[in-house]
Amino acid sequence: MTIKMASSPPSTSSPELEEGTSQEVVLAKLWERVTKAEEYKTNGNELYNSKDIRGAIGKYHRALLFIRGLDANLQRNSLWYQLGLGVGGGVENCDGGGGGAPSLTSLPEEMQKKVATVEQGCLNNLAACILLQEDPNYKRVISYCDRVLASSPGNPKALYRKGCSLYHLKSYEEAYDCLKKAQQISKSDPNIRKYLTMAKEKMENINNAQRTMYQGMFNKSSTQSDE
Incomplete structure (x- = not known):
């Protein structure tokens, strides 16, 4: 008689970065965050145009959350946790080996521009929303x-x-x-x-x-x- 072992429940913690994880994987995850931020910004604009100021504010804040930590030099360990890639003790010292984040120390120029555009647009639109509030x-x-x-x-x-x-x-x-x-x-x-x-x-x-x-x-x- 074969006894089947119950499968363990999926872990809710961020998985450690597997050995050999490439910069392409990291960049793909970064682009996912930028794309999601753009979507929230667009939704915020639609709500703003329909006079739903409160809803628009919420969408702009969500967009900013998705690009938080995406700066030009990628020196924030918390970002790797957000990406589900674990932390290797400082991006600048990582070489892409097991247990550490890939040696990606700067965002591609195109991504930097998109992040800046989304951030500036959301901040500017948040300012506009607040100015339309009663107080x-x-x-x-x-x-x-x-x-x-x-x-x-x-x-x-x-x-x-x-x-x-x-x-x-x-x-x-x-x-x-x-x-x-x-x-x-x-x-x-x-x-x-x-x-x-x-x-x-x-x-x-x-x-x-x-x-x-x-x-x-x-x-x-x-x-x-x-x-």
């Missing part, structure tokens, strides 16, 4: 825009949305400078021109009020008699 978190908008501007200083959408947020936070001079940069890139954008005019008016009102205050202080002191 916008302007500081968060600025944070998202700053992340875009760190890699793309001339991004007009990020400059505009940051400028709008600075305006609503009453940082009029900073808002004006930011919006002025945006206008130099998108000269015909009516929204940029509108907020630029509003920021300029606020700055002029503040300057006029300060001038009046100082003038009043001067007139008061000049009429006082010497002791």
Whole structure:
């Protein structure tokens, strides 16, 4: 009589990298993450266009999660766990042998560009979504825009949305400078021109009020008699 052994349940932990795993396998898994991120971004855009702002925000966050850790130099061990390839104690020291991650230390240029495009698009769109909310978190908008501007200083959408947020936070001079940069890139954008005019008016009102205050202080002191 043959006794059949019960098969063990599948492991839920990330498998260790098998000996001989090639860079092609790693690149394929990386491309899967980028493609999935692009899909979530596209879904977010569709929800945004249909005015489902909350749903769009969720999709953009999901897209960013899929490309988290995909930086140009691949120095994050956690990424290998995310890919289900195990960790070899530092990517830069791995040679592709058993128990270690392949010696892939940089993303292909095409992948870097796609990751940057997805990330910038999601961050910019998240900023746009927040600005449409009933009680916008302007500081968060600025944070998202700053992340875009760190890699793309001339991004007009990020400059505009940051400028709008600075305006609503009453940082009029900073808002004006930011919006002025945006206008130099998108000269015909009516929204940029509108907020630029509003920021300029606020700055002029503040300057006029300060001038009046100082003038009043001067007139008061000049009429006082010497002791």
